[in-house]
Amino acid sequence: MIELQSVRKEYKGGIVALDGVDLKLLEGELVVLRGVSGSGKSSILSLIAGLSKPTTGEVIVDKKRISKLADHFSTLYRRENIGFIFQKYNLIPTLSVQENILLPLVPQNLPKKELESRLQRELINFNIESKRDVMVRNLSGGEQQRCAIARANINNPKIILADEPTANLDEKLSLEFIKLIKEMKSQSRTIVIATHDPLFFDLACVDRVITVKNGKLL
Amino acid sequence: MTKGFNFYLLEYTFKHIIRNGFKNLFLTVVMTLLVALLASTFFLSNALKLEYTKKIQNTPDIIITDTKAMRETLIDENLVSDLLSINGVSLALPRVYGAYYFSKADTIFKVIGVDEFETYPDKSLNALLLKNTLDENSMLVSKSVAKILKENYYDSYFNFVNADGTLKKVIIDKTFESKNSFREEYLIVMPKCTAKEIFSYPSSMVTDIAVMVANGEEIGFIAKKIETLLPNAKVNIKEDLLVEYENRINFKSGFFLTIFIISFFTYFVIIYDKISGLSSEEKREVGILKAIGWRVSDILNAKLYEGLIISLSAYVIGIIIAFIYVYILGAPLLKSIFLNAISLLDDCELLFRVDYETLALLFFLSVPLYIAATIIPSWSVATHEADEVMR
Numbered sequence: 001m002i003e004l005q006s007v008r009k010e011y012k013g014g015i016v017a018l019d020g021v022d023l024k025l026l027e028g029e030l031v032v033l034r035g036v037s038g039s040g041k042s043s044i045l046s047l048i049a050g051l052s053k054p055t056t057g058e059v060i061v062d063k064k065r066i067s068k069l070a071d072h073f074s075t076l077y078r079r080e081n082i083g084f085i086f087q088k089y090n091l092i093p094t095l096s097v098q099e100n101i102l103l104p105l106v107p108q109n110l111p112k113k114e115l116e117s118r119l120q121r122e123l124i125n126f127n128i129e130s131k132r133d134v135m136v137r138n139l140s141g142g143e144q145q146r147c148a149i150a151r152a153n154i155n156n157p158k159i160i161l162a163d164e165p166t167a168n169l170d171e172k173l174s175l176e177f178i179k180l181i182k183e184m185k186s187q188s189r190t191i192v193i194a195t196h197d198p199l200f201f202d203l204a205c206v207d208r209v210i211t212v213k214n215g216k217l218l
Numbered sequence: 219m220t221k222g223f224n225f226y227l228l229e230y231t232f233k234h235i236i237r238n239g240f241k242n243l244f245l246t247v248v249m250t251l252l253v254a255l256l257a258s259t260f261f262l263s264n265a266l267k268l269e270y271t272k273k274i275q276n277t278p279d280i281i282i283t284d285t286k287a288m289r290e291t292l293i294d295e296n297l298v299s300d301l302l303s304i305n306g307v308s309l310a311l312p313r314v315y316g317a318y319y320f321s322k323a324d325t326i327f328k329v330i331g332v333d334e335f336e337t338y339p340d341k342s343l344n345a346l347l348l349k350n351t352l353d354e355n356s357m358l359v360s361k362s363v364a365k366i367l368k369e370n371y372y373d374s375y376f377n378f379v380n381a382d383g384t385l386k387k388v389i390i391d392k393t394f395e396s397k398n399s400f401r402e403e404y405l406i407v408m409p410k411c412t413a414k415e416i417f418s419y420p421s422s423m424v425t426d427i428a429v430m431v432a433n434g435e436e437i438g439f440i441a442k443k444i445e446t447l448l449p450n451a452k453v454n455i456k457e458d459l460l461v462e463y464e465n466r467i468n469f470k471s472g473f474f475l476t477i478f479i480i481s482f483f484t485y486f487v488i489i490y491d492k493i494s495g496l497s498s499e500e501k502r503e504v505g506i507l508k509a510i511g512w513r514v515s516d517i518l519n520a521k522l523y524e525g526l527i528i529s530l531s532a533y534v535i536g537i538i539i540a541f542i543y544v545y546i547l548g549a550p551l552l553k554s555i556f557l558n559a560i561s562l563l564d565d566c567e568l569l570f571r572v573d574y575e576t577l578a579l580l581f582f583l584s585v586p587l588y589i590a591a592t593i594i595p596s597w598s599v600a601t602h603e604a605d606e607v608m609r
């Protein structure tokens with residue numbers, strides 16, 4: 001389903017974030033990428049999401065060469081396939097919960113009814129219906145995260161990518177997040193979580209834990 | 219996938235403008251004021267030009283006066299026959315007119331002397347004379363003059379004090395509308411001989427000689443001929459007057475220049491601020507939008523709407539303000555600044571005319587430029603890897 005072939009990622013200034021990464025993920029698999037800060041976890045997620053392109057090597061998703069797509073098409077690919085839960089949530093603080101969740105749908109010009117039903121589904125799924133009209137910057141950390149997940153989910157993506165999802169959460173909220181992940185897995189989505197939170201390392205639902213170190217997979 | 223106009227995008231844009239409320243409001247207000255200021259100036263100068271053009275339409279092609287010791291003086295009406303002998307001159311008309319000061323009412327009347335069977339360059343004067351015949355020692359007065367005379371107990375006649383101190387009784391024959399195209403409210407029309415008596419002109423002398431030329435393109439040529447024929451005369455050409463006025467109204471005055479420099483400087487500061495880049499918050503927002511599946515074109519469309527909404531509303535409101543200020547309120551302040559430079563047009567009303575050039579000029583300066591300045595920085599951010607933008 002997702003394949004990285006001898007990927008090398010070099011940033012401006014000659015920083016090598018990834019070097020010779022080969023990775024194959026199956027459909028419906030839940031994979032955890034572990035590693036210390038700066039090891040290259042986020043870089044892998046960015047490549048899978050088409051947010052950046054490998055310096056050399058290939059990223060292939062569903063037989064499509066993501067790494068070769070022009071900007072316009074990689075955006076469409078992302079819109080149709082990827083739900084990204086960002087490290088810092090990347091919500092727009094001055095918009096309401098509802099507006100943030102619906103933001104990915106704005107360019108798609110869907111009928112109002114469709115928007116409303118999808119929104120309702122996500123609000124209930126992630127238990128933030130009561131905060132629907134609250135501005136995001138007034139939410140607690142856990143609420144912000146649920147909002148971010150709801151936004152990632154609004155397009156029914158086949159692939160969910162989560163970057164340090166529990167970094168800003170206490171243990172109770174972290175466990176709640178794991179519950180949500182399990183639910184998404186049960187809908188046979190492919191899920192990749194980048195984290196150094198030990199909580200994820202021996203969960204029953206996790207199919208594989210892959211260690212990233214200095215831009216290489218161990 | 220996209221069908222028809224995307225109102226969600228427009229809605230997002232509106233919210234975005236409101237979220238950045240203060241800055242956008244400030245920009246809109248400043249732009250509005252700039253448009254209003256420049257439009258008012260243009261409207262006013264064009265209205266004055268129009269006014270002047272109208273005024274000059276009724277002016278003869280060439281006006282000749284005599285000069286003595288560098289000053290314009292009366293001219294001998296017998297020169298008319300010499301003038302008529304010049305090829306191309308279709309009319310040479312000795313004119314008698316002048317200002318009469320009525321001290322009791324502290325008012326200046328304009329007195330014009332006419333002769334029967336004369337045609338005048340001034341169309342409305344001709345029309346007036348066609349309707350009325352004038353006897354010696356009688357006059358036609360405008361309603362404003364009649365009113366003032368009545369207030370001073372002159373119901374049917376008026377005693378002029380002649381320039382030589384003697385009295386002259388003139389009968390009021392008829393009155394005519396004060397609001398006339400002579401643009402002279404206090405106008406009196408009487409036979410030439412009566413007028414000459416009031417101003418105490420020597421018998422063959424007149425105020426000036428008006429010359430009409432059959433072919434408009436020959437005016438300059440004929441004026442030169444007259445100058446050689448009458449070396450003492452001062453020859454005024456209609457075009458010269460027009461050019462002189464245009465130069466004065468046009469962009470030569472320092473006031474104009476100051477307004478332009480201030481406006482353009484302010485405007486370019488705004489544009490420069492827009493173009494020089496997005497705030498880190500705005501950059502992040504662009505990155506987020508891209509990361510969650512907005513195409514570059516979606517982001518640029520939103521920016522296009524943003525620029526359009528702000529600049530177009532500034533433009534429309536600015537133009538409306540200028541319209542009201544100039545044509546309805548009569549451009550107080552600004553008009554007095556102008557009229558100081560052009561004291562001859564002291565009492566003119568501002569004629570309304572849709573001034574397409576000004577509208578278009580200001581539109582192209584404000585709307586497309588502002589939109590471009592809104593789009594360009596977002597475009598440069600949006601075309602970078604979304605990954606980098608959010609870091």
Ligand SMILES: Nc1ncnc2c1ncn2[C@@H]1O[C@H](COP(=O)(O)OP(=O)(O)OP(=O)(O)O)[C@@H](O)[C@H]1O
Pocket residue numbers: 011012015016017035036037038039040041042043044605606609
């Ligand atoms: N846009 C960028 N420009 C320059 N250097 C970058 C960029 N993105 C990442 N890097 C560098 O690449 C390396 C890998 O970064 P990456 O974010 O993938 O690590 P990470 O494992 O996610 O770390 P963390 O746990 O801190 O999030 C780091 O040294 C980082 O500084």
Ligand SMILES: [Mg+2]
Pocket residue numbers: 041042043087163
């Ligand atoms: Mg990271």
